[in-house]
Amino acid sequence: MSHDQRTPIEVNLTAAIVAIVEDEPMILVADDATGRMAALPSGPFDPVAHRTFEIGLREWVREQTGAPLGYVEQLYTFGDRGRNAQAGDRDPHVVSVGYLALTRVASESDERAPYRGWYAFLPWEDWRVRKPPIIEEKILPALETWAARDPDRPNAYGLSRTERVRMLFSDDKNFSDENALDRYQLLYEAGLVEEARRDGRASPLIDEAGPLGEPMRHDHRRILATAIGRLRAKMKYRPVIFELMPPAFTLTALQRTAEAISGRTLHKQNFRRFVETAAVVEPTGEFTHHTGGRPAALFRFRREVLQERPAAGLRVGVRG
């Protein structure tokens, strides 16, 4: 109702810019002037210069990194006071709008842009080769200590600490790839990530256990976790994965990309059958011999599915 009272606030845009390099999910990290910690590329939103967020985002990303963005999606807007707090910084009144962007990197070698594998920051999210040992070795012991201090305290949804720990980390069978943000937030709330120090929430356990993944500046790791969860979810009902693939690819490469994003291995035949019956790709007729074995047929995305079945995603239900 009232538009009279104006509180001046700075709005900035922060992007998790994702690419796949050699079957690894990577994000573009900014050159941090201080060099201390990785950060996502981020810049102020200037409403005078840019008509919309997305235009602004595309512009400074191109300027600063040279990366042309393909698919872009808004994630979440973070307005917490203190989220940008640094030593000596009081209440900066910054609202930041997080974005997910997908891009293609021509090849790993001709690209000295600072891409980093995203699992360096969230190692407990990568279940491809095995259940990440960090979970049993560090995370669960620390979380259990934390939960035991107040096991029944319910959060906003009426779930106790014990229940949340079990749901998010101990129940391997129901470990859900899309809950990356919930897992990060639980670790944050328990004071087990470096970022919690700035907030005065750091647990003594953090020093015993050692760091859980590499921290990032500000709350960028939270934005990354949001991006990962969103991309994992979206991939299942929209053909966004092709924004990360070259124009022609093998089915195995497609599967490896799906696995890289979801952090789990998939069942080969079922993955292929799904892709085939969903008619989401078509053979180009070409073959590649760079396989180390039998040559593989190349496929391309069938753009027609965008009109036929806009909800065509990639089945990621089945472990390999």
Add this chain to the structure above:
Amino acid sequence: MSHDQRTPIEVNLTAAIVAIVEDEPMILVADDATGRMAALPSGPFDPVAHRTFEIGLREWVREQTGAPLGYVEQLYTFGDRGRNAQAGDRDPHVVSVGYLALTRVASESDERAPYRGWYAFLPWEDWRVRKPPIIEEKILPALETWAARDPDRPNAYGLSRTERVRMLFSDDKNFSDENALDRYQLLYEAGLVEEARRDGRASPLIDEAGPLGEPMRHDHRRILATAIGRLRAKMKYRPVIFELMPPAFTLTALQRTAEAISGRTLHKQNFRRFVETAAVVEPTGEFTHHTGGRPAALFRFRREVLQERPAAGLRVGVRG
């Protein structure tokens, strides 16, 4: 990277506050001082007074409307220049963060809060009694004229006007309840909603066809469409619908609520079987006789499902 350049911007919070009254989905509309047009409740975000968006939102909603909010979810942040443009208003630099909130209204009568049925604003979204006649009578003729002016022009996703019209409005079989925002945006882009006038996008067709649904101030109808689409989607994989139900309810009332939100009728037996096998509710043992027929068993939400299967939604796949 650079946090030096600060552009002062006003941030406001706008909420679609949803309740179900007599099987109708309603939203709280603000008392508009001008009285000309409905608006969503909205207020400035003051980072000095409120630590987070959600705290700020809950506070002024309670102050202004007396409604205590239950479930709250951020929808989207709109930063378009001109989105708040009114006659005489130049470039107000307002960023607005849209929220969805779910609440329970004790009963229709003891509540003089201005709730309005949401389908008054988006009548083409209500397929419960029949396919909304407005689609064939007004929307499709106007959209087809619009598409014919430039049938092949592709949008950002490579889809032509013709294709988008077909996907969103003419293909009844694949009409997807979750795409409420896409449908509204298409009408906006085609200049067929009142709100497009402010932007200079109004089509001459708008005067021939007459208004398509009741307009709202600013871009509140876009926020409402976002809220509806998100709630329809979320309902399918999270038990959020119970935030709208009283503590005890009949299965028919639950089904009517699901239908009200999704805008379609559901298949009775399959709905019930699903609710039962998902074990998402349990009988209270009580019965209500206010049915007009055989008394109905009362059920309550099983809060345990939050830990057992956090992804327990309500199947809304089957037409009645």
Add this chain to the structure above:
DNA sequence: TCAAAAGTGTTATCCTTACACCCATGT
């Protein structure tokens, strides 16, 4: 010739959809 990866065939099971009928109450 053998390692390495590509590529297929088949079955048991479960889930989804669709069908139409019986039940208990208030009026």
Add this chain to the structure above:
DNA sequence: ACATGGGTGTAAGGATAACACTTTTGA
């Protein structure tokens, strides 16, 4: 008694998950 809504049983068909084997190449 009858109108009104509550409440079931069941079967066909399709999707899913699980199983292990054959094929084609480069080295």
